[in-house]
Each structure stands twice: as C-alpha cells, then as structure tokens.
Amino acid sequence: MSTSSLDMTSAEDAAGRLGISRASLYAYVSRGLIRSFSSPHDPRQKLYALEDVEALAERKARFRRPAVAAATALDWGLPVLETSITQIKDGRLFYREQDAIALSASASLEETACLLIGGLDDTAFRQSSRSPETFSDPACGPYSYVTQAVRLLSAPAPRETRSAEVAAILRLMAAASTGRDPGVEPLHRHLANAWAAPQAADAIRRALVLCADHELSASAFAVRVTASTGASLRNAVIAGLAALSGPYHGGMTERVRAFLEAPKGPSPAGFRHRLYPDGDPRAQALLENVPLLSSDATILRAAASASGTKPSVDTALVMVERAYGLPTGAAFVLFAVGRTAGWLAHAIEQRSQATLIRPRARYVVTGETPST
Structure with missing residues (x-):
C-alpha cells in the first residue's frame, strides 16, 4: 500500500x-x-x-x-x-463463523440464507411460491427498484411456514427487478437470464453471497428496530430497503457509477471502507476473473497509486455491472437482493429476543449544539 x-x-x-x-x-x-x-x-x-x-x-x-x-x-x-449472525474481525468477514469469502466461491444465495438464518427447510426453495403477486415492468436503481419491491412486499400474502416465507420474500426481491416470478430457478441464474447476461451468472452468484450481510449496517439496524416492534418479516425488509436506498449506503453505487463514467478529483467514498483498513475483501473476491472495462481497470490502478485506497464492495458491484453490460442500476439490485438474506436473519434473531429497541435521546434547547 x-x-x-x-x-x-x-x-x-x-x-x-x-x-x-x-x-x-x-x-x-x-x-x-x-x-x-x-x-x-x-x-x-x-x-x-x-x-x-x-x-x-x-x-x-x-x-x-x-x-x-x-x-x-x-x-x-x-x-x-449482540448477534450470532455475522462478525467482522481482523479485516475478515464471517457468516456464522464461516469465512464469507471462501463461502462465496461456490455457495448460492439460497444456501447462504439458510446458513445465516438457521433452522430453515431448504426444500422451500425448490417449491413454487403460493403468493398471488402481480408483476410489472423490470426495475433497477434505488428509486424505481425500491418502489417496485415495496409494492410487491406490501401485497396480501398467504400464511406460510417460516421457510416458505423466507423463500417467497427472496423471490419477490428478485422479481422486483426482472418483472417476473423466479419460480424455483436459483436467483443468480434468474437475474442473469432476465438481464440477458448468462455469462455473468457466476459473478452475480458471488455478488449476492458477498452482499448477504455485513453485521450491524444502517439497513440491518433499521430492520432490527422494525422487527423489535413485532412487525412482519416483509415490513422489516421494507425498512431495510428504505435505509439501503440512501446515498451513504447502497445508494453509493449511483455515486460510484457517476465517478467511473466521468472521473474527476479524488476517489469517492466507494474506494475505502472504515472497517477494512487494508481493503474490502469482498471487493477483491468479487472482482476476481471479472473482465473489467479498460477504463475501470485504469481508475483502480490510479486510485491505488495515488492514495493507497482500494475499492469497497460498492465500487466492485458497479464494475461488475459495467463489465457484463448489465442494466444500469443492477449494482444496487444485487446489493439489495443479496442483503435481504441478512435482513431476514436479523429480523428473525431480533424477534426471538422479544425486546423492543428503544434508545433514549438527550434533549437540547433549539440552537444549542449537542455536546460530545
């Protein structure tokens, strides 16, 4: 460095x-x-x-x-x-004590969801959903995708086992982007085929797994707060979506894309992650064997040479989107669909604790600067 x-x-x-x-x-x-x-x-x-x-x-x-x-x-x-779902330690990411980078080499998002949540019947992912949702046009990008996903998640749903409910929610998150029910098709293949990029299937699979959870991110905390009130899993995921859409979280992918298309000034925040001083291992794992655009590869080298920074997963997702010619905004979709597995795990873990998350605020007089 x-x-x-x-x-x-x-x-x-x-x-x-x-x-x-x-x-x-x-x-x-x-x-x-x-x-x-x-x-x-x-x-x-x-x-x-x-x-x-x-x-x-x-x-x-x-x-x-x-x-x-x-x-x-x-x-x-x-x-x-406290959580038993994910740990970030010594620059490494672990899902239930399994190295997430190693897991991403072969696992699917469905398998990762089963690991993160625990106690699921994985046959639910091989059975068709009973949900009566009506799908519409494909959607990508924070605003259009979140709008579509919230609509699907808000529709009336049948009473299902937890395993079936988890499978249905993950399918809805993918369907919000593609406009059609994935059925029993693995989600990474469904997205690759819907985006007319079958050659990107393995990179999409890896991206979904690497995005599945990241300890107590802003969106995971929003999910846990919502779940602590006794809200449904679908509503908890909606809370996570709202938080993810912001430009300082999953919406960072939009800022990264703008920078890659017209690089000016210093590297954006998408080139450093505070939890990984030596570089985001998810980005490195995701970009392996990806045929980067020459311009993107040049920017990576320039950023590393000028400032010692390395790309975060936000930047890696956008580079995958651009490398395979995926729809504009697909990077955010990959983040959201993958992270849904972690959101569901956090919601279920929080509900099992039967504790309302209710911090206190310190009142200050208007115009007074809160002390730290």
Missing part, C-alpha cells in the same frame, strides 16, 4: 498518544487496529498511520466517559447489541 497520502508517526509518539507501552502498540498492530509501514528512510524502522492512532485514542476515550460512549455508539462506535 502506498504511504504517500498517509500521515505517519513514530512508535514513541503513537504509544504516547495512546498512553500505552511499545508492547501494547505492537499488539494493536498485530490485531489490525493500527497500520504499520517500513520507513522510507530506514527499512529497520516502523512508522504508524496517524489516523489509526487517533481513531483508537478516541475510542479509548469513549470507554472512559460512559455518557460520551452512549451518545456516539450509533456512529461507528461501540457495539450496541
């Missing part, structure tokens, strides 16, 4: 800022919390990323001030609830 755009500091300064020993500093580095690099002036000397040191110092300060920790917990802060 290039260090030209990073502010670096010495071991003595880093340890002093954190109030720790050199040994503790090295332990933080080994755990992936602080990046270290060889000094360009003396290869025997190590330098440390100042932004990582400062972020860790801020985190330690939160622990010492409970009120501040609580106030900032919802902003990439301290864990606020």
Whole structure:
C-alpha cells in the first residue's frame, strides 16, 4: 500500500498518544487496529498511520466517559447489541463463523440464507411460491427498484411456514427487478437470464453471497428496530430497503457509477471502507476473473497509486455491472437482493429476543449544539 497520502508517526509518539507501552502498540498492530509501514528512510524502522492512532485514542476515550460512549455508539462506535449472525474481525468477514469469502466461491444465495438464518427447510426453495403477486415492468436503481419491491412486499400474502416465507420474500426481491416470478430457478441464474447476461451468472452468484450481510449496517439496524416492534418479516425488509436506498449506503453505487463514467478529483467514498483498513475483501473476491472495462481497470490502478485506497464492495458491484453490460442500476439490485438474506436473519434473531429497541435521546434547547 502506498504511504504517500498517509500521515505517519513514530512508535514513541503513537504509544504516547495512546498512553500505552511499545508492547501494547505492537499488539494493536498485530490485531489490525493500527497500520504499520517500513520507513522510507530506514527499512529497520516502523512508522504508524496517524489516523489509526487517533481513531483508537478516541475510542479509548469513549470507554472512559460512559455518557460520551452512549451518545456516539450509533456512529461507528461501540457495539450496541449482540448477534450470532455475522462478525467482522481482523479485516475478515464471517457468516456464522464461516469465512464469507471462501463461502462465496461456490455457495448460492439460497444456501447462504439458510446458513445465516438457521433452522430453515431448504426444500422451500425448490417449491413454487403460493403468493398471488402481480408483476410489472423490470426495475433497477434505488428509486424505481425500491418502489417496485415495496409494492410487491406490501401485497396480501398467504400464511406460510417460516421457510416458505423466507423463500417467497427472496423471490419477490428478485422479481422486483426482472418483472417476473423466479419460480424455483436459483436467483443468480434468474437475474442473469432476465438481464440477458448468462455469462455473468457466476459473478452475480458471488455478488449476492458477498452482499448477504455485513453485521450491524444502517439497513440491518433499521430492520432490527422494525422487527423489535413485532412487525412482519416483509415490513422489516421494507425498512431495510428504505435505509439501503440512501446515498451513504447502497445508494453509493449511483455515486460510484457517476465517478467511473466521468472521473474527476479524488476517489469517492466507494474506494475505502472504515472497517477494512487494508481493503474490502469482498471487493477483491468479487472482482476476481471479472473482465473489467479498460477504463475501470485504469481508475483502480490510479486510485491505488495515488492514495493507497482500494475499492469497497460498492465500487466492485458497479464494475461488475459495467463489465457484463448489465442494466444500469443492477449494482444496487444485487446489493439489495443479496442483503435481504441478512435482513431476514436479523429480523428473525431480533424477534426471538422479544425486546423492543428503544434508545433514549438527550434533549437540547433549539440552537444549542449537542455536546460530545
């Protein structure tokens, strides 16, 4: 990784800022919390990323001030609830303790949903849905796709087993983009065929699996809050869709596409993920063996050379869309359809806890800046 755009500091300064020993500093580095690099002036000397040191110092300060920790917990802060679904650790992503990158090499979204949720009868995915939904024109992109998906999810639904309900919801999410019922066809093949891109089927499968869950993302939290009220699984998924559509979440794919089509200025947020200092492993796995457009490949190299940044999954999804000539907006659809598996897992886990998520707010007088 290039260090030209990073502010670096010495071991003595880093340890002093954190109030720790050199040994503790090295332990933080080994755990992936602080990046270290060889000094360009003396290869025997190590330098440390100042932004990582400062972020860790801020985190330690939160622990010492409970009120501040609580106030900032919802902003990439301290864990606020327990889950057994997904873990992000040392730059790696795990679904129920299985490496998600390894899983994406061969698993389907349906198999991944069964893993994330647990206790499902997988034969439900091989049986036709009993839902009477009326499909319409294909839709891609945050606005049109979400509108279509919400319409389908809001339609009256028959009483079904949990397995059948999960299968039906996943099919509806795919149908919202293609305009027709997937039936018992695997969702990645259904999308590839509907988009007239059978050669993209395996890349689509991998994308769906890699997007299936990402711990407590904004959309997953919205799903859990909704599910905690006792709302139906379909309504919980609608809440997730609404959150995903925003430009700082799944809607980031629209910003990435605009940048790739007319690159100007520094790389967009889609080229770095705060949970992966050394690069988003989902993006790397997704882009393997994908025939990137020459312009996109050039942008990747330029971004890596200029700033040391690597693409996040948002960027990788758009590059897959462009590489295979998928409909504009397909990147968002892949994100949404894949993430539905995780949303359902979070909704079901939250409902099993029978606890209402109801945080408190600190009242401030109008015009007053909330203290942190």
